[in-house]
Amino acid sequence: MSESIYARLQQALPSIREWIAQFVADHRENGVQLSALAEPALLRCFPVEVLAGTTVVALPEVRFPPVGEFGLPEFAQMAEMPLAGITFDTTFFVKAGAQSQSLYFHETVHVVQWEHLGFDRFLLTYAANMIGREYVQNPLEAIAYSLQGEFEAGKLSGSPVDRIQTSASSAWSSVSEFFPS
Numbered sequence: 001m002s003e004s005i006y007a008r009l010q011q012a013l014p015s016i017r018e019w020i021a022q023f024v025a026d027h028r029e030n031g032v033q034l035s036a037l038a039e040p041a042l043l044r045c046f047p048v049e050v051l052a053g054t055t056v057v058a059l060p061e062v063r064f065p066p067v068g069e070f071g072l073p074e075f076a077q078m079a080e081m082p083l084a085g086i087t088f089d090t091t092f093f094v095k096a097g098a099q100s101q102s103l104y105f106h107e108t109v110h111v112v113q114w115e116h117l118g119f120d121r122f123l124l125t126y127a128a129n130m131i132g133r134e135y136v137q138n139p140l141e142a143i144a145y146s147l148q149g150e151f152e153a154g155k156l157s158g159s160p161v162d163r164i165q166t167s168a169s170s171a172w173s174s175v176s177e178f179f180p181s
């Protein structure tokens with residue numbers, strides 16, 4: 001019998017980490033500090049350290065890491081899905097032409113999640129919450145889309161950071177039993 005998807009996820013972590021580090025390094029020279037792109041409405045939402053510590057890179061196409069190649073065929077189809085943006089730790093990639101304050105807001109929610117959970121725990125939480133769900137039902141996406149809607153409608157009052165951190169912790173708690181170490 002083959003190993004559980006959770007065990008394979010954990011085994012794939014070093015490869016995914018390495019792929020992300022290389023991808024970020026390959027595009028670093030094209031990065032722009034988020035604080036240079038953010039307009040006042042966005043600047044008001046996040047601490048200055050987050051905005052100054054986040055790098056934005058525009059690319060012709062944005063995709064998930066090729067997780068199908070890392071012993072996770074269950075995610076191979078998802079990895080082909082074209083995206084408007086994706087966040088890796090403190091760098092996010094956006095599709096050229098799709099840039100907007102709203103998209104930057106969404107990806108900054110993910111930056112806060114990465115920082116709160118830590119690198120490996122973010123990846124495990126994100127991937128484990130994809131199993132049996134649609135992409136938008138992943139709680140790490142659901143909160144990002146929900147807050148993005150409030151941001152677009154001008155209904156976001158105060159900083160969303162606490163809400164992002166609380167929901168990220170509960171997304172991790174809902175799957176942490178599958179990763180005993």
Ligand SMILES: [Zn+2]
Binds near residue numbers: 106110140141144
């Ligand atoms: Zn997202």
